[in-house]
Amino acid sequence: MIGWLSGCAKESTMNDGPNISEAQALARVEELIRAALTGVTPTPGLDLDPTSLADHPCIPNEGNILTGDIYVIRVYYLTGIPKERLVQEVRKIQTNWEKAGHKITNTYAFDQGKPQLSGRTGDDFRLALDTVDRNSTLQILFSVGSPCFRPDKPSPSASP
Template identity: 40%
Template structure:
């Protein structure tokens, strides 16, 4: 354990970068809409981390992607993440476009998820960080 991390603001910037860079690599180009429920800052639940650390989460709907393109989008996301050096940790089965990964070098959790109505969303969650970048005294 270290007493120093990046700040919460820096973690948010990285989460946003991961999502926006992924979306920018897709065709057709999606319009991003923040999903407010379940995104933000949460208490770190990792039992190996000290109390007081937080995770930063963001998720965005991918609008303007035809349902018929969901599997293509999933393949594009997978290829993009792999090209960036990220690790794919899970894929959907059958016709499911779900995809999960872990960014490198920072090990953020990445996801492309399918929801009811054949909608897709991209999400990213930071590792546990101290809100101000250093453990409180």
Template identity: 35%
Template structure:
């Protein structure tokens, strides 16, 4: 339960890698705009995990993509994640042109999301599993 994990910095690098690789596979190419509210680290709320662990999340608006391309972008994201070996955990909104896709990266179980938002915009997000900030449990958690 209190095994070493990747560090908070490593988790952030992986989150950014997952988003950047997905965006790079898309056409038309989006410009990623960080959603500032996604930046603060969050306390781990997973049952059986220490409150001293954190979750790293980042979300980015997909800018410079016309809303008429939203469904095309969603299909590309779905196909790219499958090609990468990630698991698609949910899809929704396709029938009304408001696509959302949930996924989980393999082998490291980061949560992936493509989400439609009011205003006809899409954003990509990735969230880490619970990690120890420096990669090892604090003495009280050992």
């Protein structure tokens, strides 16, 4: 899932990305996560995947020369949602996303009890949701990532 999301972020480098700061991108990511989780019951715990805290370099589709652009992503395991409620609660996330005017671009495996979905906002932020087996428990792995942008300070990705 994270690879899918980062791949989409890479495509955004072709138009030089939005004119936003890293702080603005992160605030938007967190806002989109909170809005998507509105009404999910029980209220899930958010167990942050620490790998999502790093700078993520954008690589253009053509070649492998790093551009110095980055994207931000936050990945959370949603804890405390019983297995028998996963599909119902993911449908709430889907509905919240659509009611906010964002598009759902793919849904999968709802009928198998292991829902997956992806979507994007009009300003090219991406949502990805997958059902994973974590410590012998089915949980939702939920992420939102930004489009590529030029960081306020030089990114480590700018170095060869």
